[in-house]
Amino acid sequence: MLGEGTYSRSPINYSEGIAEDQKDRFIQYLVEQHWEDELTKKTMQLVLEDFVTRQKELEDQMATFMSEQAAMKKELLEERKKRKSAERKAKFLQEKLDYANWECFGDRRQTVRK
Template identity: 55%
Template sequence: YSRSPINYSAGMAEDQKERYIQYFAEQNQDLRLTSDAMKLVLEDFMAQMKDLKDQVSSMESKHADLENRLSEEHKLRKSAER
């Protein structure tokens, strides 16, 4: 079962049809520009997230190293006290 498309411009004057088409063309352009802008913002955000993840990973590694060194130093002090 198929329906024929609705002709929303039926009965419109030619200048009105032109304005109608122009309106939708502008709407389409605005939506495309918005979509493109959102994609760029998302790309920037994802790049920043990657940088932050890398920084956190580096800090976690340094933190683990410091904890290990502190633990070793603590063990050495305890054994020296005995």
């Protein structure tokens, strides 16, 4: 139904005055153009799917690497703490040994008599 203020007009015939073989060629051109567009669209969809799949794989790999890095970092910090503790203990024991040697043997430096 037409509303107020609208009117119906007959469709415009754009092919009026064009030879039948030209119409057929133009229709064939439009069909080929449509198929080319459909192939391009399908190709783009496949490329996008491949891209998304590859991106997900890379994100999974990145997550694995980040997890491994975090574990290695934690292990490195623990090793660093152990090494620092061992260095402090070694220094303490060396000082204790030096003191014990000094207590046991005294000052053995020779004094020069005049």
